[in-house]
Amino acid sequence: MSACDDCLRRTDLIAAMSGHLQVEFKRRSAPGNVLALPDEILLEIADAPAVRTRYAAFDPHAARARATEVALTVICRCDSAYPTRLSDLEDPPAVIHVLGDPSTLQHEDALAVVGARRASSYGLEVARALGRALSAAGVTVVSGLALGVDSAAHAGALKAKGPTIGVLAGSAHVAYPARGWLLHQAVAQRGAVISELPPGAACQRWCFIARNRIIAALGAATIVVQATRNSGSLTTADFAAELGRAVGAVPGLVTSSLSAGTHGLIQQGAPLIRNPADALELLANITGRQYKAQPPAPQLTKKLRQLLEAIEAGKGTLGELATTPADARLALVALDELERLGLIRRGFGGRWERTAGVRS
Amino acid sequence: MLARIATFAVDGVDARRVWVEADIRQGLPAFTVVGLADKAVREARERVRAAMINSGYEFPLRRITVNLAPAYLRKVGPAFDLPLAVALLVASYQLEPEHVDDCAVIGELSLTGAVRAVRGALAVAEGARRAELKRLVLPRAVAREAALVPDIDIVGIESLQQLVETVRGDHAPPAMPDEPPEHGEEDAELSDVRGHNGLIPGLEVAAAGGHNLFLQGPPGTGKTMIARRLPSILPPLSREEALEVTRIQSIAGLRGAAAGLVTTRPFRAPHHTISAAGLVGGGNPPQPGEATLAHRGVLFLDELSEFARPSLESLRQPLEDGRVTIVRGQQVMAFPTSFMLVAASNPCPCGLGDARCQCAPGDILRHRRRLSGPLLDRMDILMRVERPPSDALRRQVAPKSATVRERVVAARERQLHRLHGQPETCNAQLTSLQLRELGRVKPAALQLLGELYDLHTLSARGHTRILRVARTVADLDGCETVEPDHVSVAASLRFDDARELAEAA
Numbered sequence: 001m002s003a004c005d006d007c008l009r010r011t012d013l014i015a016a017m018s019g020h021l022q023v024e025f026k027r028r029s030a031p032g033n034v035l036a037l038p039d040e041i042l043l044e045i046a047d048a049p050a051v052r053t054r055y056a057a058f059d060p061h062a063a064r065a066r067a068t069e070v071a072l073t074v075i076c077r078c079d080s081a082y083p084t085r086l087s088d089l090e091d092p093p094a095v096i097h098v099l100g101d102p103s104t105l106q107h108e109d110a111l112a113v114v115g116a117r118r119a120s121s122y123g124l125e126v127a128r129a130l131g132r133a134l135s136a137a138g139v140t141v142v143s144g145l146a147l148g149v150d151s152a153a154h155a156g157a158l159k160a161k162g163p164t165i166g167v168l169a170g171s172a173h174v175a176y177p178a179r180g181w182l183l184h185q186a187v188a189q190r191g192a193v194i195s196e197l198p199p200g201a202a203c204q205r206w207c208f209i210a211r212n213r214i215i216a217a218l219g220a221a222t223i224v225v226q227a228t229r230n231s232g233s234l235t236t237a238d239f240a241a242e243l244g245r246a247v248g249a250v251p252g253l254v255t256s257s258l259s260a261g262t263h264g265l266i267q268q269g270a271p272l273i274r275n276p277a278d279a280l281e282l283l284a285n286i287t288g289r290q291y292k293a294q295p296p297a298p299q300l301t302k303k304l305r306q307l308l309e310a311i312e313a314g315k316g317t318l319g320e321l322a323t324t325p326a327d328a329r330l331a332l333v334a335l336d337e338l339e340r341l342g343l344i345r346r347g348f349g350g351r352w353e354r355t356a357g358v359r360s
Numbered sequence: 361m362l363a364r365i366a367t368f369a370v371d372g373v374d375a376r377r378v379w380v381e382a383d384i385r386q387g388l389p390a391f392t393v394v395g396l397a398d399k400a401v402r403e404a405r406e407r408v409r410a411a412m413i414n415s416g417y418e419f420p421l422r423r424i425t426v427n428l429a430p431a432y433l434r435k436v437g438p439a440f441d442l443p444l445a446v447a448l449l450v451a452s453y454q455l456e457p458e459h460v461d462d463c464a465v466i467g468e469l470s471l472t473g474a475v476r477a478v479r480g481a482l483a484v485a486e487g488a489r490r491a492e493l494k495r496l497v498l499p500r501a502v503a504r505e506a507a508l509v510p511d512i513d514i515v516g517i518e519s520l521q522q523l524v525e526t527v528r529g530d531h532a533p534p535a536m537p538d539e540p541p542e543h544g545e546e547d548a549e550l551s552d553v554r555g556h557n558g559l560i561p562g563l564e565v566a567a568a569g570g571h572n573l574f575l576q577g578p579p580g581t582g583k584t585m586i587a588r589r590l591p592s593i594l595p596p597l598s599r600e601e602a603l604e605v606t607r608i609q610s611i612a613g614l615r616g617a618a619a620g621l622v623t624t625r626p627f628r629a630p631h632h633t634i635s636a637a638g639l640v641g642g643g644n645p646p647q648p649g650e651a652t653l654a655h656r657g658v659l660f661l662d663e664l665s666e667f668a669r670p671s672l673e674s675l676r677q678p679l680e681d682g683r684v685t686i687v688r689g690q691q692v693m694a695f696p697t698s699f700m701l702v703a704a705s706n707p708c709p710c711g712l713g714d715a716r717c718q719c720a721p722g723d724i725l726r727h728r729r730r731l732s733g734p735l736l737d738r739m740d741i742l743m744r745v746e747r748p749p750s751d752a753l754r755r756q757v758a759p760k761s762a763t764v765r766e767r768v769v770a771a772r773e774r775q776l777h778r779l780h781g782q783p784e785t786c787n788a789q790l791t792s793l794q795l796r797e798l799g800r801v802k803p804a805a806l807q808l809l810g811e812l813y814d815l816h817t818l819s820a821r822g823h824t825r826i827l828r829v830a831r832t833v834a835d836l837d838g839c840e841t842v843e844p845d846h847v848s849v850a851a852s853l854r855f856d857d858a859r860e861l862a863e864a865a
Binding site for chain 1: 564742758815848
C-alpha cells in the first residue's frame, strides 16, 4: 500500500489551492468539472506564483513522512489497494489518507447512510437502527461522521459487529466536528476514517461536497434518512445516481421540513426504506448476495403486545399507559421486558419510544 | 459587686452556654460590653437602661463593665438583653444572687420592660439541660417550645418585673401559654391529584426508600402538585426527628409564637435564583440553608435547569454525607441535611419534549448539559409527567395519602429491621457493600441486573442505584428477597443518563 509521487503531488496541489478551488467550484457548478482537470489546468486556474513554486518544489518523501507521523496510510489510484469502487468516479481522489484499517475499503457489501445534521429524534433513531442492523448483517456502513444522522448511523454500526467507514472533508486524523472525537476514534478502530486531503490542508466548503462523492462511491447504494430540500445529503444522493448506484430514502412526517428532501427522492422513484430489511433487500438486489435476515421477532404475550401497541400509538409515559396504580406496577415490569427485547427505549425527555429496530 | 448569669448563644443548630458577668464599681458613669459582641448586643445597653428604669428599678450610675464569656464565641442578636438586665440587678443589690442560682436566662427586652420572643428556644432548653441547670427563664411566648425538653423547670415570663417577682418567689410562675389551636397547615392530600394514577407506584417507591426523584414534563402538568404531596406519604416524624426539625425551624425563625412540636415533615421549595449559601447555609455568622430547613423532609427544586451551577454543585456534600460543614472565618459549623431531593424540569427549552417539540438539537443538548452533572448522578428515579387527558382528569383519583403512607411505613419498618444497629435508616442510604451483605438479592435478579448493565451501558453507580430501588420495591411488596421482578420495576424507573456514543446534536 503506497502512493506514487505524481498522485501525492497532485493531492498537495489541490490542498495548496483549496481557496482558489472554492471560487472555481462556484463558476463551474459541478465538482467533477474541477477535480477531473489535469494538474496543468489547475495551475493555470490558481495562477499564483506561490502555488507554482510549491508544486515544483514538492517533496514526496516529506509528504509521506507527514502522513505517517499522524498514523495515516496513503493509497493512490495507481495502487492495487485503491478501492475499486472509487475508480468509478470520473474524478477519483488521487490519494486517499486512511486512519484505521485500509482493507475495510475493499468490502463489497457497503451501504452509505447519510442525512441531516439537525435531525429529529425520529431521524436519529432510524439512523441508529439502520446502522446497527446493517452492521449486524455484516454490511459496512459508510457515512460522513457529521452530527445528526451520520453520527447516529456510525454509532448504531458500532453497537453491532460490522465495520464502518467515516469519510471526512478535512484531514482524516482530526475529528470533525471536534466534539465527536470519541466517535471518530471508535470508527477508526473498528473500520477506517478516510479523507482526500492530506494532513494540515485547509478545509473549504467545496471539500464537504467533494467528500460526499466519496461516500456515494464507496457505498453500493445510498440511503438518505432525513434531508431538507437543500440538504447536503441530497448531493450525496445525486452523486450516487450519477454513478448509477441505487438511492433509497426513509419517509418521514409530511409536515416536517426534514422530510422534504427524502420525499422528493421517493417521488423521483427512490425505493422506500422503512426498516433495515428494506435496506438489506436493496443491497441484495445490487450485489446478488443474501444477507442474513433480522433476528426473528420475539413472540410477545398478549399483555406485552398491547403495551407495545399503545407505545406505537404514541403513548409514552406511565400516566398514559396505566389508569390505576396496580396497572402501573405491572406496566413497569412489562416496560423493562420490552426494553430488554430492544422493542422500546427510554427516549427524549424520559418518554418510552418504539425503536426502529426489530419488527414485531 | 460582681454578678454572673448563665445564658445561651445559638451556634449553628446548637446552643452554647455563655456567662454574662457584670461588674459595678466606683467611677465615672460608664457602661461597657466586652466579649466579641455584635452591634445588637452592644445596643442592649440602651434597651437595658430604659427597661430597668421603666420597670421601676434603679439603673446604677457608676462604672459598669459587662463581659460575655467565653470571649472567643461570637455573640449575636438581642437575646442577651434579659440576662444582662438580671446581672445588673444582682450586681446593684436589687436582686439576691441565690435567686438566680442554677438558672439560665434568655430574652429580648423592649424599652417598656416587656420581654420579647427569641429564636431557638428548643435548642436553648436542650443546652440548659446539658449544662445541668435546674431552671430556664425565657419569654412566655416560646415557653411551650422549650417545655418539650424534660427535666428542666421552664419559666415563661412577660416582663422584667414579672421575672424578678417570680424568681424571688413573690408570685407563682405564670402559667404556660395555651395549647395552640390545631393549625390549618395540614399536609396536602394525595387524593387531590387527578389523572396521574400511573405515577403512584413510582412515588410510593421514592417515599418508601427515601430515593431522590426526578420529575420531567411540560409546564403545568402537575409536577409541583405531586411533589408537594410527598411529605404526606412519607412516614410520620419520630419523636427525635420532630425535635430536630423543631429546633432547626425555631433557630431559623420559621415558627409562629406558641407553636409546639412540629408534626409534619418539612417541604422546602426554594426559588431557582437561590445562591449556594442560601441553599446549603452560609453567611456570617453561618445560618442554616434550605437544605438544612428540609432536613428530615423534602427539598424540591423546581425548574432544575434554571438553578445556578454553583448552587447545584454545592448540594453534593449534603446529599452524600447528610450534613454540610460551613467554614466562615474562625467558625466551623455543621448543619444536618438529610433530605429527600425532588427535582422537576422541562425536558427541553420549549417544554413540550415530544413530537411537537421544535427545539433545535443543539438547544436540547445545552438544556440537558445544564441538568447533567453530579446532581443527576444521585437521582434514583425518573418519571415523566404528561398532561392527563380530560377523561383521566375526571375518572382517575389518586389513593388517599393515609393508604399509601401505611404501605410506605410498613416498607420502612422492614428496612429499619434489616438495618438494625447501623446508622442508615432507609435504602437510599445503602452503600453497594451493604446491599451485597444485607440486600438478599436472588441470583436470578443479579443476573438480570448484569444483563441490564450490559444492555444500557450503565455506570457502576447506576448499577447500585437500580439495586437500591429494587430493594425498596421488594420491601413494598413485603418480600424478604429481591426478585427479578423487582429489578425490572427499578430498571423501568431508573434515571438513565448514559448517553449514546453519538447522541447527535
